[in-house]
Amino acid sequence: MGNAEKLTNDLKSLESEVQQRLAKAVEEKDLENISIEFLGKKGKLTNVLKALGTVSSEERGQIGKFANELKNSLEQSIETSRQHILEQYYNKLAETEWFDATILPARFPAGFHGGDVKGHIHPISAMQKRLEDIFSSMGFSIMDGPQVETDQNNFGMLNFTDDHPAREMQDTFYTEQDHLLRTHTSSVQIRGMKKLKPPMRMIAPGRVFRYEELDASHEHTFYQMEGMVIDHTVSVSNLLHLMHTLLEEIFQKHVEVRLRPGYFPFVEPGFELDMKCLICGGKGCPVCKYSGWSEVLPCGLVHPNVIKSGGLNPSQWQGAAFGLGLNRLVMMWYGIEDIRYFQNPDPDFLYQF
Numbered sequence: 625m626g627n628a629e630k631l632t633n634d635l636k637s638l639e640s641e642v643q644q645r646l647a648k649a650v651e652e653k654d655l656e657n658i659s660i661e662f663l664g665k666k667g668k669l670t671n672v673l674k675a676l677g678t679v680s681s682e683e684r685g686q687i688g689k690f691a692n693e694l695k696n697s698l699e700q701s702i703e704t705s706r707q708h709i710l711e712q713y714y715n716k717l718a719e720t721e722w723f724d725a726t727i728l729p730a731r732f733p734a735g736f737h738g739g740d741v742k743g744h745i746h747p748i749s750a751m752q753k754r755l756e757d758i759f760s761s762m763g764f765s766i767m768d769g770p771q772v773e774t775d776q777n778n779f780g781m782l783n784f785t786d787d788h789p790a791r792e793m794q795d796t797f798y799t800e801q802d803h804l805l806r807t808h809t810s811s812v813q814i815r816g817m818k819k820l821k822p823p824m825r826m827i828a829p830g831r832v833f834r835y836e837e838l839d840a841s842h843e844h845t846f847y848q849m850e851g852m853v854i855d856h857t858v859s860v861s862n863l864l865h866l867m868h869t870l871l872e873e874i875f876q877k878h879v880e881v882r883l884r885p886g887y888f889p890f891v892e893p894g895f896e897l898d899m900k901c902l903i904c905g906g907k908g909c910p911v912c913k914y915s916g917w918s919e920v921l922p923c924g925l926v927h928p929n930v931i932k933s934g935g936l937n938p939s940q941w942q943g944a945a946f947g948l949g950l951n952r953l954v955m956m957w958y959g960i961e962d963i964r965y966f967q968n969p970d971p972d973f974l975y976q977f
């Protein structure tokens with residue numbers, strides 16, 4: 625056998641070797657390996673063609689042409705195998721993972737606002753908005769304050785001294801030196817007094833945080849609305865009248881209230897204001913824990929030290945303050961028995977309001 629014949633045979637056997645290997649290839653990586661092994665710069669084809677120098681120039685032309693065609697056809701075969709492997713891969717995927725491209729996006733249940741609403745107001749936001757409307761109509765400004773507060777605004781300026789045991793009434797998340805997640809919206813009292821010129825009335829709704837053991841009535845994150853009135857003279861009867869009017873506005877019916885003494889460092893005197901239970905009318909039920917009364921509104925007359933912290937002269941200015949628990953109001957309004965629902969992302973909870 626002449627050199628030319630041997631070379632042609634070698635090329636042909638390369639071809640059948642490649643075809644055999646392609647028949648066994650199962651993934652794209654296999655194809656890549658075949659391509660490098662046979663057609664790469666240092667591959668078998670290049671190696672075989674080294675023998676071109678041993679044939680006559682006429683034969684070299686013919687064999688060279690043949691080798692080029694062979695190379696093209698092998699590349700073509702590899703590409704065909706690639707298509708085949710991908711097709712198999714996608715077919716297999718389609719058997720296990722599929723989606724229905726014709727399905728409509730998720731909607732609110734049929735009948736709920738026409739079943740075609742893009743979002744939904746959270747019941748706490750709805751309650752907040754209602755209160756803001758009521759207070760705005762009574763001439764109150766709406767103040768905002770940061771959720772990460774200074775220790776001073778949350779405690780110090782509110783007459784909690786550094787070692788005041790009342791600091792422990794509110795378990796606190798501390799962030800960094802002298803800062804914390806505000807434990808109550810009372811922190812905005814200080815900001816309000818400094819910003820709004822007295823006489824003034826303000827509310828400050830917002831999110832507050834406590835390092836709590838969670839249960840049906842304790843959450844680490846909840847909502848309050850602080851209220852504050854500063855004027856030349858403010859009395860307990862002014863406060864009581866305001867609280868009573870407010871509750872009747874909220875619940876849209878006659879409500880009976882009572883005051884009990886309560887202790888908060890920033891008010892003196894301080895009170896817990898109770899409302900006759902709306903569920904049982906005072907007879908006693910699980911909601912009011914069979915007492916006939918629900919504790920709704922801690923409040924009091926602003927302590928002179930707090931008036932001073934706000935940059936005002938306590939011999940000229942007096943104040944009343946109260947702190948509404950928004951979660952609690954919403955729970956009473958709708959008869960929700962567990963506070964943890966509010967932070968739960970389950971939309972079925974929201975659909976009910």
Ligand code: DAH
Nearest residue numbers: 808810922923924945946947
């Ligand atoms: N900041 C108090 C708390 O979160 C609630 C409170 C009590 C607010 C009495 C007041 C007040 O404005 O006068 O427990």
